[in-house]
Amino acid sequence: MKKSIINARIITMDEKMTEYKKGFLTIEDDKIIKLGDMGSFQEEGETIEGKNGILMPGMINTHTHLGMLPFRSLGDDVKDRLRRFLFPLENKYMNEKLVYRGARYALCEMLLAGVTTVLDMYYFEKETAKAADDMHIRAILGETVADLKTCDCREPGKGFFYAEEFIKEWKNHKLITPCIAPHATNTNGEESLKRAKKISETYQVPITMHVAEMDYEMQYFKEAYSMSPIEFLNFIGCLDTSLIAAHCIYLSENDIALLKKQKVGVAHCIGSNTKSAKGVADVKAMLDAGIRVGLGTDGPTSGNTLDLLTQFKLFANFQKLKNQDRSIFPAHEIVALGTIQGAKVLHLDKQTGSLEVGKQADLVLVETDSVNMFPAFNPYSALVYSANAGNVDTVFVAGRCLVRHKELVGADLKSIRNDLVEAMEEMSESDIVNGSVFVGA
Amino acid sequence: MKKSIINARIITMDEKMTEYKKGFLTIEDDKIIKLGDMGSFQEEGETIEGKNGILMPGMINTHTHLGMLPFRSLGDDVKDRLRRFLFPLENKYMNEKLVYRGARYALCEMLLAGVTTVLDMYYFEKETAKAADDMHIRAILGETVADLKTCDCREPGKGFFYAEEFIKEWKNHKLITPCIAPHATNTNGEESLKRAKKISETYQVPITMHVAEMDYEMQYFKEAYSMSPIEFLNFIGCLDTSLIAAHCIYLSENDIALLKKQKVGVAHCIGSNTKSAKGVADVKAMLDAGIRVGLGTDGPTSGNTLDLLTQFKLFANFQKLKNQDRSIFPAHEIVALGTIQGAKVLHLDKQTGSLEVGKQADLVLVETDSVNMFPAFNPYSALVYSANAGNVDTVFVAGRCLVRHKELVGADLKSIRNDLVEAMEEMSESDIVNGSVFVGA
Numbered sequence: 001m002k003k004s005i006i007n008a009r010i011i012t013m014d015e016k017m018t019e020y021k022k023g024f025l026t027i028e029d030d031k032i033i034k035l036g037d038m039g040s041f042q043e044e045g046e047t048i049e050g051k052n053g054i055l056m057p058g059m060i061n062t063h064t065h066l067g068m069l070p071f072r073s074l075g076d077d078v079k080d081r082l083r084r085f086l087f088p089l090e091n092k093y094m095n096e097k098l099v100y101r102g103a104r105y106a107l108c109e110m111l112l113a114g115v116t117t118v119l120d121m122y123y124f125e126k127e128t129a130k131a132a133d134d135m136h137i138r139a140i141l142g143e144t145v146a147d148l149k150t151c152d153c154r155e156p157g158k159g160f161f162y163a164e165e166f167i168k169e170w171k172n173h174k175l176i177t178p179c180i181a182p183h184a185t186n187t188n189g190e191e192s193l194k195r196a197k198k199i200s201e202t203y204q205v206p207i208t209m210h211v212a213e214m215d216y217e218m219q220y221f222k223e224a225y226s227m228s229p230i231e232f233l234n235f236i237g238c239l240d241t242s243l244i245a246a247h248c249i250y251l252s253e254n255d256i257a258l259l260k261k262q263k264v265g266v267a268h269c270i271g272s273n274t275k276s277a278k279g280v281a282d283v284k285a286m287l288d289a290g291i292r293v294g295l296g297t298d299g300p301t302s303g304n305t306l307d308l309l310t311q312f313k314l315f316a317n318f319q320k321l322k323n324q325d326r327s328i329f330p331a332h333e334i335v336a337l338g339t340i341q342g343a344k345v346l347h348l349d350k351q352t353g354s355l356e357v358g359k360q361a362d363l364v365l366v367e368t369d370s371v372n373m374f375p376a377f378n379p380y381s382a383l384v385y386s387a388n389a390g391n392v393d394t395v396f397v398a399g400r401c402l403v404r405h406k407e408l409v410g411a412d413l414k415s416i417r418n419d420l421v422e423a424m425e426e427m428s429e430s431d432i433v434n435g436s437v438f439v440g441a
Numbered sequence: 442m443k444k445s446i447i448n449a450r451i452i453t454m455d456e457k458m459t460e461y462k463k464g465f466l467t468i469e470d471d472k473i474i475k476l477g478d479m480g481s482f483q484e485e486g487e488t489i490e491g492k493n494g495i496l497m498p499g500m501i502n503t504h505t506h507l508g509m510l511p512f513r514s515l516g517d518d519v520k521d522r523l524r525r526f527l528f529p530l531e532n533k534y535m536n537e538k539l540v541y542r543g544a545r546y547a548l549c550e551m552l553l554a555g556v557t558t559v560l561d562m563y564y565f566e567k568e569t570a571k572a573a574d575d576m577h578i579r580a581i582l583g584e585t586v587a588d589l590k591t592c593d594c595r596e597p598g599k600g601f602f603y604a605e606e607f608i609k610e611w612k613n614h615k616l617i618t619p620c621i622a623p624h625a626t627n628t629n630g631e632e633s634l635k636r637a638k639k640i641s642e643t644y645q646v647p648i649t650m651h652v653a654e655m656d657y658e659m660q661y662f663k664e665a666y667s668m669s670p671i672e673f674l675n676f677i678g679c680l681d682t683s684l685i686a687a688h689c690i691y692l693s694e695n696d697i698a699l700l701k702k703q704k705v706g707v708a709h710c711i712g713s714n715t716k717s718a719k720g721v722a723d724v725k726a727m728l729d730a731g732i733r734v735g736l737g738t739d740g741p742t743s744g745n746t747l748d749l750l751t752q753f754k755l756f757a758n759f760q761k762l763k764n765q766d767r768s769i770f771p772a773h774e775i776v777a778l779g780t781i782q783g784a785k786v787l788h789l790d791k792q793t794g795s796l797e798v799g800k801q802a803d804l805v806l807v808e809t810d811s812v813n814m815f816p817a818f819n820p821y822s823a824l825v826y827s828a829n830a831g832n833v834d835t836v837f838v839a840g841r842c843l844v845r846h847k848e849l850v851g852a853d854l855k856s857i858r859n860d861l862v863e864a865m866e867e868m869s870e871s872d873i874v875n876g877s878v879f880v881g882a
Contacts, residue, residue: 072815073822077771109812274758275826277767304826305813310754317715317755326718330518371550371854372746372830374513375865377873381514385716385745389813390831413812424816432818 001045003027003401005394007038008050008365011379012355013057013339017332019379025055027361030399035355050365053393054379056335057354058116058138058362059308060342062267063208063246063296066106066131067099067122070424072300074432081276082214086301087148090123093427094151100127101420106306107135108413112406113307113389114364116397117343117352119244119267119296121181121208123152126166132176135411136400138362140244140346141170142181142208147192160195167203175398177205184210185229186217190236197238206242206347208267212255213247213278230255239264244345246296247272248286249279256282260289265345268337270314271305272298280318284328294342307389308338316384331380365394442486444468444842446835448479449491449806452820453796454498454780458773460820466496468802471840476796491806494834495820497776498795499557499579499803500749501783503708504649504687504737507547507572508540508563511865513741515873522717523655527742528589531564534868535592541568542861547747548576549854553847554748554830555805557838558784558793560685560708560737562622562649564593567607573617576852577841579803581685581787582611583622583649588633601636608644616839618646625651626670627658631677638679647683647788649708653696654688654719671696680705685786687737688713689727690720697723701730706786709778711755712746713739721759725769735783748830749779757825772821806835 003026010023012035025035026044068086070093075085099122110118117138120128125143132139143166144150145159153159163180170178180203182188182196188209200207212218212229221229231254233239241263248259248266259266268281286293295311297303303310312334319329343353352362366383368376370391376382395403402409444467451464453476466476467485509527511534516526540563551559558579561569566584573580584607585591586600594600604621611619623629623637629650641648653659653670662670672695674680682704689700689707700707709722727734736752738744744751753775760770784794793803807824809817811832817823836844843850 070816073817073819073827076819076822076826077768079766079768081767105812105815112812271758274762275767277761277765277769279762304822305829307813310829313751314755314758317712318758320718321715321720324718325520326522326716327518327520328718370831371546371553372748374546374858375511376514378514378517381517381745385517386514388746388751388829388831390811390829417815 002033003046003048004041004044005048005050005055005365006041008053008055009379010035010055010355011335013336014354014356023055025355025363027396027399030360032355032357032359032361034357048394051367051369053368054366054376054383055355056364056366056383057339058352058364058395058397059114059338060294060346060353061110061115061118061297061306061308062244062294062342062345063269063298064118064120064306065122065299066103066118066120066128067094067124068299068301069102069106070098070420070427072304074301076304089432090151091149094123096124096127097423099124100131101423103128103131104134105416105420106300107131107137108408108411108416109306111135111137111395111402112392112408113309114366114392114395115306115308116362116364116395117346117348119208119346123150126169129166129170129176129178133173136175136397136402138175138348138352138397140177140179140206140208142179142206144181144183145192145196146183146187147189148183148187157192160199164199167199167205171203171205179206179208181207182209184213184217185233186214186220193233193238194236200242206244208244208246211245211248212250215278218250228252228255230258234258234262241265247281249273249281251282251285256285256289256291259286259291265292265294265347267296267345268293269296269298269303270318271311272302274314274318275303280322283319284323292341292344293337294345295338305389309383309387309389312338312384331378331384334384335380361396361399363396364392366391367393443474444487444489445482445485446489446491446496446806447482449494449496450820451476451496451796452776454777455795455797464496466796466804468837468840471801473796473798473800473802475798489835492808492810494809495807495817495824496796497805497807497824498780499793499805499836499838500555500779501735501787501794502551502556502559502738502747502749503685503735503783503786504710504739505559505561505747506563506740507544507559507561507569508535508565509740509742510543510547511539511861511868513745515742517745530873531592532590535564537565537568538864540565541572542864544569545572545575546857546861547741548572548578549849549852549857550747552576552578552836552843553833553849554750555807555833555836556747556749557803557805557836558787558789560649560787564591567610570607570611570617570619574614577616577838577843579616579789579793579838581618581620581647583620583647585622585624586633586637587624587628588630589624589628598633601640605640608640608646612644620647620649622648623650625654625658626674627655627661634674634679635677641683647685649685649687652686652689653691656719659691669693669696671699675699675703682706688722690714690722692723692726697726697730697732700727700732706733706735708737708786709734710737710739710744711759712752713743715755715759716744721763724760725764733782733785734778735786736779746830750824750828750830753779753825772819772825775825776821802837802840804837805833807832808834
C-alpha cells in the first residue's frame with residue numbers, strides 16, 4: 001500500500017540539498033519510492049496532508065543511555081556527578097525491569113521528537129533491544145562493559161559474556177544492529193579494550209565508547225602513558241572505522257589526525273558537554289579534517305532532553321561563539337549534522353539520513369502552525385533557532401507511521417509511563433531526592 | 442469572583458523559596474489572596490485542576506523588540522547582520538501596521554510561553570502599546586530614539602517628540618509603563634543620551650538601551666574617550682537606577698563597580714549574545730557585586746524564540762561552562778532570574794515575580810503530562826533542563842486567564858497571524874529571502 005505526504009516543504013538533505021517548496025513524497029512498504037513538486041503528484045493510495053509543514057529526514061541521535069530515564073532531574077547541579085552520584089545510584093537501583101521500562105519511555109520521547117535512529121549504550125542492553133523492537137525504531141545498541149562492578153555485572157569482566165550473547169541474539173534484526181560498548185578509555189583497561197575490539201571484528205559489529213570526555217581521563221593517560229586517550233586507543237589497535245567515539249571534547253592536533261586517518265566517527269554531545277562544564281569540542285577542526293561527526297543527546301540524566309532540536313540550538317550558539325563568527329555553521333549545516341552526517345557516523349547512510357528514492361522511509365513532518373514557527377522564510381533557520389520537540393507532528397520509521405498529530409500511533413504513552421512509575425517505586429525518596437546515595441564531598 | 446488553581450506543585454519564588462508539593466492558589470480580581478497546601482484548601486468560586494503541573498510566577502522578559510517579528514528566520518547566519526541587513530530592512534519596510542501586527546503576534550507567542558511581563562523597545566512603540574493593551578500583558582514599553590534616520594523618524598532627533606507624546610499618552614495605564622529607549626551608546630551621542638535622561642526624569646519613567654554589546658562600540662569608546670560605554674554613561678550623568686541596560690557583555694571591573702554603585706538593572710540576553718558570537722556576560726560577577734540581573738530573549742530576529750525556558754537552558758550551559766563549574770547556578774537560581782530577579786530589574790517586584798498573597802496574579806501552570814516532563818523529581822531542573830515553551834498550559838496576567846490548555850483565551854491566533862501575513866505582503870521576496878537588501882560585503 002502506497003502512502004504519500006503531500007503539500008509539504010521538503011528538505012531532502014541529499015548531496016545537492018534539493019528542496020521542494022510545495023512537494024510530495026511517496027512511500028511503499030519501507031521505502032521512499034518517489035518525491036517531487038506537487039505539480040507532478042499523481043494520487044495513488046493513502047494521502048497525508050502536510051499542511052505546509054517541513055518534511056525532513058528522521059533525525060539521528062548518535063549517543064545516548066536510554067535506560068537512565070528514571071533518574072532524570074536528579075542531582076543535575078552537583079560536582080563530579082558521575083562518580084559521586086550516578087554510579088552509586090545505578091549500582092543500587094538499576095535492574096532489568098527499570099531498563100526496559102525506562103528505555104521504552106525514552107524511546108517514546110525520541111519518536112515524538114522526530115528521532116528515528118538512535119545509538120544507545122548501557123547495561124542490560126537486551127532489555128533496551130526489546131524496547132526498541134517494541135517501538136519499531138532504528139537502533140544500534142551496545143551492551144556496556146567495564147572493568148568495574150556494574151549493575152548488571154557484579155564480577156568485572158563478566159559483561160563480555162553478556163555482550164557476546166546479546167550480539168548473537170540480535171545480529172540479524174531488520175532495524176536493530178547490536179554492537180559492543182566498552183564504557184570508556186579510563187574505565188576499561190588495555191586488555192578489556194582489546195577484547196571488545198576482537199568481539200567487534202568477530203561479529204562485524206560497531207564499537208562505541210566514551211572518549212576524551214573527562215578531565216581526569218586526560219590526566220590519567222598523560223601521567224600513565226604520556227599519551228592522549230586517542231593516541232592510546234591507536235597504540236593498542238582499537239582505533240578504526242568501526243569505532244563511534246562519543247564526546248571527543250579534548251583533542252590535540254595529533255588526535256584529530258589520528259581520527260581522520262583511522263576513519264573514526266564522532267558523536268558530539270554539545271548539551272551534555274556544556275551542562276557539565278566540560279568543554280566545546282572543536283567540530284570545525286574535525287569537519288575540516290574530513291572526520292565524520294554527528295550529534296548526540298547523551299542520556300536523559302546528562303542532556304535531559306532527548307531531542308535533536310535542542311541540540312541544534314545549543315550547537316549553533318556554542319560553535320558560533322567558540323569560533324567568534326556568527327556566520328559559521330549556518331543552519332542548513334546544523335540540520336545536516338543531525339540527519340545525513342549522523343547517518344554517516346553510524347555507517348547507515350545508505351539506508352537513512354536523507355530523503356531519496358530507494359532509501360528507507362525514515363522521515364519527520366514538523367508543523368509550522370504553532371506560534372513559534374512563523375515566519376519560516378528559511379526552513380533550516382526555523383528548525384535550528386525556533387523549533388522545539390513539541391513541533392514534531394508526524395514520524396515514520398521504515399515506512400511505518402509511529403507518530404501522527406503529535407501522538408504515538410499504536411502505543412499508549414500513559415500506560416507506558418504507568419508501567420515505568422511502578423518500576424520506579426523501589427527507588428527510595430531519601431536516596432534519590434535528598435541524595436543520601438552521594439559519595440564523598 | 443474567586444478562582445483557585447488546585448492540585449499543583451507550587452514554586453512560589455518568594456524570599457524563602459516556599460514550595461507546596463500539592464498546593465492551591467486563590468485569585469480574587471487581579472490579586473493572589475491565598476495559597477498553601479491542599480489540606481487547607483476550602484472550595485469557593487471556580488476551581489481549575491492543576492493536574493500536578495508546576496505552578497510558578499509568570500516569567501519576565503527584560504529585553505525584546507516585538508515589532509521585528511516579521512523578519513524572523515531571515516539572514517540569521519550573516520556577518521555584521523545589524524548594520525548590513527537589519528537596519529536596511531527596517532528602513533525599507535517597517536511601518537506602523539507591521540509593528541502593530543507583528544507585536545500582537547509576538548505577544549501571543551510570549552503569553553503562550555508563560556511570559557507575563559515584557560520590556561520592549563522599538564520604533565512606532567505606540568503601536569506596540571496598542572498591541573500590549575489588546576493582549577492584556579504587563580509591559581514596559583519604550584519608543585526608540587537614535588541619531589540615525591530610522592523607519593519611524595526620517596529626521597534624526599525628531600524621535601524625541603514621538604517619545605514624549607508616547608509617554609504622556611500611556612503614563613497612567615494599569616499594566617503598561619511607558620519608558621524612553623535610546624537605541625544604544627554608539628547610536629546616540631552625548632546630547633541625545635542626556636535628552637533621554639531628562640525625559641526619564643521629567644516623567645519619572647524608566648530608561649532602557651543597548652549597552653556594551655558590540656565590539657565596534659567598545660572600540661569606539663576606547664578610541665574617542667578612553668572610556669568604556671558604561672564609564673561614559675556615568676560621566677555624562679546617565680547611569681542610575683532608572684536605567685535598564687541590555688546586554689552588558691563586555692564589562693571591566695570598574696564597569697561592574699559603577700553598575701553596582703548607580704544601582705543599574707541589567708537585562709542579560711544569553712541566546713542573542715551567543716548566536717551572534719559576541720560573548721557571555723559575567724553574570725556571576727554582577728550578582729556577586731549585588732547588581733540586579735534578569736533574562737531577556739532579545740527580538741525575534743536575534744534570539745528567534747520569545748520564551749524564557751529556552752533562555753534558562755542556554756543560560757545554564759553557557760554559565761556553567763564559562764565558570765568551569767557544573768554546580769554553579771543550580772536550576773532554582775536560574776528560575777529566579779527569569780521571575781523575581783527580572784521583576785527587580787524592572788522595579789516591578791512589588792507587583793509581580795513571585796507567588797505571594799497581595800501580589801498581582803501573574804502566574805503560569807506548566808504541565809508535566811508531556812513526555813519530556815517526566816520524571817520531575819526536582820521541578821526547577823525540569824523547568825530549566827527539560828521544559829520547552831510547548832509545555833506551558835495555563836497563564837494568568839493580573840488575574841485574567843489568557844492561556845488555557847495551551848490555547849489563547851479570548852484571542853484567535855489564526856486570525857492574528859492572517860492579519861500579519863497580509864501586512865507582510867509588501868515585503869519583496871528578492872529583498873528578504875535572496876537578501877538583495879544587504880549592504881556591503
